[in-house]
Amino acid sequence: MSGNRTIKVTGTLLLLITVMALVGPWINPNDYMTMDLDRILRSPSAAGMHWFGTDGLGRDLFVRTMHGIRVTMLVAIVASLVSLVIGVAYGAIAGFVGGRVDAVMMRLVDTLYALPFIFFVILLMVAFERNFLLIFVAIGAINWLDMARIVRGQTLSLREREFVEAARLTGVSAARIIFRHIAPNLMGIVIVYVTLTIPQAILVESFLSFLGLGVQEPQTSLGALVDAGVNQMERAAFTLLIPATLLAAILMCFNFLGDGLRDYFDARHSQ
Amino acid sequence: MSLLDVTGLTIRYGDDTVVAGVDLYVERGESVGLVGESGSGKSQSALAILGLLPKNARVEGSIEFDGQQILGESEESLNTIRARRIGMVFQDPMQALNPYLRIGAQLEQIILSHGLAERDEARRRATEMLAKVGLPDPERQSRAYPHQLSGGMRQRVMLASALIAEPDLLIADEPTTALDVTVQAQILDLLEDIRDNTALLLITHDLGVVAGYCEHMIVLERGRVVDAGPTTSLFAAPGHAHTRTLIAAAPRVDRGGAPAPVSASTILSVGDAAVDYDELHAVIDVSFAVRKGETVAVVGESGSGKSSLVRAVLGLVPMAAGRVVYSGETLDGPVETRSLGGRRDLQLVFQDPVSALNPQMRVQTIVEESLLVHEPALGAAERRASVVAMLEKVGLEEKFLRRFPHELSGGQAQRVAIARALILDPKILICDEAVAALDGTVRAQVLDLLRGVQQESGLSIIFISHDLAVVRSISHRVLVMYMGRLVEAADNERLFARPAHPYTQALIKSVPVPDPVVAPGRAPLLGEVPSLLNPPSGCVFHPRCPRADAACSDTTPALRDLGGTRVACHHPGD
Amino acid sequence: MLRYTLLRIVGAIPTLLLVIVLAFLMVHAAPGGPFDDERALPPEIEANIAAAYHLDEPLPKQLLRYMGGLLQGDLGPSYRYRDYSVNELIGVGFPYSLRIGASAMALALLVGVGAGTIAALRQGTLLDRVVMGFSMIGISIPVLVVAPVLVLLLAVKLHWLPAGWSETGGLRHYLLPVITLALPQIAYIARLTRASMIDVLSRDFIRTAYAQGLGTATVVRVHALKPAMLPVLSYMGPAIAAILTGSVVVEEIFGIPGLGQFFIGGALNRDYTLVLGIVVFYATLIIALNLLVDILYGVIDPRVRYR
Numbered sequence A: 001m002s003g004n005r006t007i008k009v010t011g012t013l014l015l016l017i018t019v020m021a022l023v024g025p026w027i028n029p030n031d032y033m034t035m036d037l038d039r040i041l042r043s044p045s046a047a048g049m050h051w052f053g054t055d056g057l058g059r060d061l062f063v064r065t066m067h068g069i070r071v072t073m074l075v076a077i078v079a080s081l082v083s084l085v086i087g088v089a090y091g092a093i094a095g096f097v098g099g100r101v102d103a104v105m106m107r108l109v110d111t112l113y114a115l116p117f118i119f120f121v122i123l124l125m126v127a128f129e130r131n132f133l134l135i136f137v138a139i140g141a142i143n144w145l146d147m148a149r150i151v152r153g154q155t156l157s158l159r160e161r162e163f164v165e166a167a168r169l170t171g172v173s174a175a176r177i178i179f180r181h182i183a184p185n186l187m188g189i190v191i192v193y194v195t196l197t198i199p200q201a202i203l204v205e206s207f208l209s210f211l212g213l214g215v216q217e218p219q220t221s222l223g224a225l226v227d228a229g230v231n232q233m234e235r236a237a238f239t240l241l242i243p244a245t246l247l248a249a250i251l252m253c254f255n256f257l258g259d260g261l262r263d264y265f266d267a268r269h270s271q
Numbered sequence B: 001m002s003l004l005d006v007t008g009l010t011i012r013y014g015d016d017t018v019v020a021g022v023d024l025y026v027e028r029g030e031s032v033g034l035v036g037e038s039g040s041g042k043s044q045s046a047l048a049i050l051g052l053l054p055k056n057a058r059v060e061g062s063i064e065f066d067g068q069q070i071l072g073e074s075e076e077s078l079n080t081i082r083a084r085r086i087g088m089v090f091q092d093p094m095q096a097l098n099p100y101l102r103i104g105a106q107l108e109q110i111i112l113s114h115g116l117a118e119r120d121e122a123r124r125r126a127t128e129m130l131a132k133v134g135l136p137d138p139e140r141q142s143r144a145y146p147h148q149l150s151g152g153m154r155q156r157v158m159l160a161s162a163l164i165a166e167p168d169l170l171i172a173d174e175p176t177t178a179l180d181v182t183v184q185a186q187i188l189d190l191l192e193d194i195r196d197n198t199a200l201l202l203i204t205h206d207l208g209v210v211a212g213y214c215e216h217m218i219v220l221e222r223g224r225v226v227d228a229g230p231t232t233s234l235f236a237a238p239g240h241a242h243t244r245t246l247i248a249a250a251p252r253v254d255r256g257g258a259p260a261p262v263s264a265s266t267i268l269s270v271g272d273a274a275v276d277y278d279e280l281h282a283v284i285d286v287s288f289a290v291r292k293g294e295t296v297a298v299v300g301e302s303g304s305g306k307s308s309l310v311r312a313v314l315g316l317v318p319m320a321a322g323r324v325v326y327s328g329e330t331l332d333g334p335v336e337t338r339s340l341g342g343r344r345d346l347q348l349v350f351q352d353p354v355s356a357l358n359p360q361m362r363v364q365t366i367v368e369e370s371l372l373v374h375e376p377a378l379g380a381a382e383r384r385a386s387v388v389a390m391l392e393k394v395g396l397e398e399k400f401l402r403r404f405p406h407e408l409s410g411g412q413a414q415r416v417a418i419a420r421a422l423i424l425d426p427k428i429l430i431c432d433e434a435v436a437a438l439d440g441t442v443r444a445q446v447l448d449l450l451r452g453v454q455q456e457s458g459l460s461i462i463f464i465s466h467d468l469a470v471v472r473s474i475s476h477r478v479l480v481m482y483m484g485r486l487v488e489a490a491d492n493e494r495l496f497a498r499p500a501h502p503y504t505q506a507l508i509k510s511v512p513v514p515d516p517v518v519a520p521g522r523a524p525l526l527g528e529v530p531s532l533l534n535p536p537s538g539c540v541f542h543p544r545c546p547r548a549d550a551a552c553s554d555t556t557p558a559l560r561d562l563g564g565t566r567v568a569c570h571h572p573g574d
Numbered sequence C: 001m002l003r004y005t006l007l008r009i010v011g012a013i014p015t016l017l018l019v020i021v022l023a024f025l026m027v028h029a030a031p032g033g034p035f036d037d038e039r040a041l042p043p044e045i046e047a048n049i050a051a052a053y054h055l056d057e058p059l060p061k062q063l064l065r066y067m068g069g070l071l072q073g074d075l076g077p078s079y080r081y082r083d084y085s086v087n088e089l090i091g092v093g094f095p096y097s098l099r100i101g102a103s104a105m106a107l108a109l110l111v112g113v114g115a116g117t118i119a120a121l122r123q124g125t126l127l128d129r130v131v132m133g134f135s136m137i138g139i140s141i142p143v144l145v146v147a148p149v150l151v152l153l154l155a156v157k158l159h160w161l162p163a164g165w166s167e168t169g170g171l172r173h174y175l176l177p178v179i180t181l182a183l184p185q186i187a188y189i190a191r192l193t194r195a196s197m198i199d200v201l202s203r204d205f206i207r208t209a210y211a212q213g214l215g216t217a218t219v220v221r222v223h224a225l226k227p228a229m230l231p232v233l234s235y236m237g238p239a240i241a242a243i244l245t246g247s248v249v250v251e252e253i254f255g256i257p258g259l260g261q262f263f264i265g266g267a268l269n270r271d272y273t274l275v276l277g278i279v280v281f282y283a284t285l286i287i288a289l290n291l292l293v294d295i296l297y298g299v300i301d302p303r304v305r306y307r
């Protein structure tokens, strides 16, 4: 698939899923937390508008799944923004200032890279009682390292480029150099990596939820739904398969989108 | 029957025809030069002969080698021809040798793959070959990795790999373009000495190399052969207008126009400038002055400190010692801390026009940016008008305003860079290898442009170049640098006619002259530039100097006046 | 080379120290102690327990004591499993984790590098696209989806493989966990290998090798393989971390009594010494393996080695 088509197809799919998650609970009469022990583990059907069936507590799975998508996407996007802000700022400073500052800052990144982060996150989640906000911070804190490295490398090489020197020579201000000469040339790669950070954040979130350390009942996320599905899968496989498929589809769309964007920017660069 | 007989060679990528019906032949033992500007299809033709074109290339025509049709042959049968019948040397030995493999192993693999010998014998032959191409201590050096060798030594290894299976034909694609001129002369000598009866197809953009080393020449223009014949007759009477243009555009180091007289008022003076990068002394005690309206050239081989010198003058790298005075004002500190007026008057043009232009900006934005700083009062319309006028001056029409850099050719991009530098009406323009990336004909145009601007506005130019022929054609005065030191400084006429420093003499003698009547001499210098981290004692040139004596390795010669030239040498002379 | 190796080893020490201090502080900053829910202990007993675990000392002193223990390879006692030391618990759990983790890594390297190389050599063909399509799917589907779906399919529905865990089950029980754990890594390594092989094959020195009449197999083996493996080697660090993370999920789903289970259990039960011990243990492991990767990198790339 050519870069452009990949972008269009996956972008459209993601948009559809998002719209569905936003509008779905609103057009379906059920809600995500009402339990009803008379309708436990019903298969998907139009009856009672349980399009995705019901879970072990008789809650409507369609609405729960839509809620799960919302939570998952929200966590992932916020976490990516956190990592974007930290990573870009950190990387750009290291790359732009250069020299000893850069060496120290990158040494720190290398050190952090060697940490088994996920275990620290688990520790955090347990110690601080699964604070919803903390999930964002924790996930963002894991993912900014890659961004920082990439932005730093790019900034460093841009800073040495001759068009930046030409601008310095004539007296163009540092702010203008950063915003007009360096930032636009960083944009492509940053967009690509944000796109690729989102699925990573989703993975971490679902991992935590799966272990019961993520969002708390009755709130839910795709990872939590998969976890619940695993417990019911022998009796009601759909409780696993529906959220699992959606989770995989979302991850795949973001990964393909990131790839497509990379091809697109690469092609533009080498024109 | 010719050794190599190519007829009607056509190469297409999609709808693009990059080689269109090329005919060429090489007789046994003879040397043929294939010349043309960049993109004329020289490399593509050469790669086609060995079947090395990318898979999406569509090739037609006929390639007969020793009577056998080899176009369209299977990989297996081509592999019996490659290396054993036809050897190939590529341009940049740093890229063309495997950096992860010891050089001995790379040579041995060729012998082993062709089943020419067993392992021990292969090793012996590899070492022998390395000795033959002049690698010192080949036993030990065969265990070196390419990055541990100098550029010249790497190209010797490349040559060894092409000749180790004793081919009948050697194809060399710009074998000396990546090398310094004194090393180029050594490699060309070696090529002559070593190939015996091996025929040579030499691909080059340098007419001097063809004139000196090839019996026949073939001229390509945009994928077509426009001229072919014995080198001497083609130079004497070019058959095609393009050949004539090429020859006319090739500057000669052995002849030069008399430099225009210049006013005496000094505009910029640099005293005892030094630049250090940590332990490495890149520039040491260089002093010179630039007068109004003159062109001062700075020449030297790679690493001689030319760029560091001017970058320190501009405040782009810190100056370890020395002072710069421009029109009575002392310039010091990094460029950011200098007065806007001083910055306005000194402008720089870079070597690579592509990386000198921000790929995300349009030509108009690029050229007008400095006006925003220095002429904040100008309105948008006025700025645009002055950009248009400036573009016109450098020979670009208004339609280029909206273009992005990737939509420009190399020559156009360099004109934009010059326009950007000139829009502030500077007093001194510094050109750092500004024409090195350009083709001969385009280079001639850009040089004309610079001369024109200078005559019109009395601009002073500092012209950095490794190309002595170009320097002779454009400069009024010349500074020669070696390992960060100024070794000779003189007027153009004097320096080229009667160079006093042994290095200057060798440098000039090394440049191939684009005229087959002028027979090339042997390479005047042996060895290569030593590491700046570990410079020789006394006169840094003494390990390579034919005139060196005990005093030379002992005491550093100071720069002294010698009637029309300043020389740093104990034994200057003709 | 020796200098390079020593430099790397010395460079790893601060990292390790940082990890230990960070983990220690985090654990001790956590609200709530291990004995909170054993309600209504008489204060003197609580004080006794605290004294026994040195919880009454100031934090820096506790840290020093902990470090002292570490120097002798002692991770201290477990809060929960009163009769066991953390060392003993790791000794019980780690062999399982090691077995599945190492097998998964080996499988991932073998299949990933092989598939990636073939795809690179057949770039643009159907085979290439199939391999790349599958690997994109493999990267995108998380372990926590793959594992249950495979169990559902191969064990619950088809009865080809056992679903649960049994101590005596033998190799068959390892198959599913190892494959599950390896899949995303196979996918990632395949993509990485393909990209880097394509990059290397387009370099000038490969053209030189072809011009020298070496066959494709020789060119790949002698000239391309080593440099093409460098990015894969660099990825080994993150891959090890990913496999450790994944093994927590896999152990949970397949009920394997590995270290991941101990960790989650310890975290939920506030068995802080155990949790701390496992973090320190894993961190040391990761740092050591990263060190090994760094050194190997130097072996392959002469330009790094001689710097």
Ligand SMILES: Nc1ncnc2c1ncn2[C@@H]1O[C@H](COP(=O)(O)OP(=O)(O)OP(=O)(O)O)[C@@H](O)[C@H]1O
Pocket (backbone or CB within 6 Å): B013, B016, B018, B036, B037, B038, B039, B040, B041, B042, B043, B044, B045, B054, B205
């Ligand atoms: N793989 C390719 N796909 C499409 N076009 C190509 C490819 N390789 C080369 N070309 C085009 O073929 C033409 C001839 O290229 P070639 O490399 O033979 O020129 P050359 O005469 O050797 O130039 P130079 O002096 O710059 O080396 C150029 O226009 C180039 O852009």
Ligand code: SF4
Pocket (backbone or CB within 6 Å): B501, B502, B503, B539, B540, B541, B542, B545, B546, B547, B548, B549, B552, B553, B557, B568, B569, B570, B571, B572
């Ligand atoms: S000083 Fe001696 S070594 Fe140096 S250039 Fe003069 S003669 Fe040669």
Ligand SMILES: [Mg+2]
Pocket (backbone or CB within 6 Å): B042, B043, B044, B173, B174
């Ligand atoms: Mg070429």
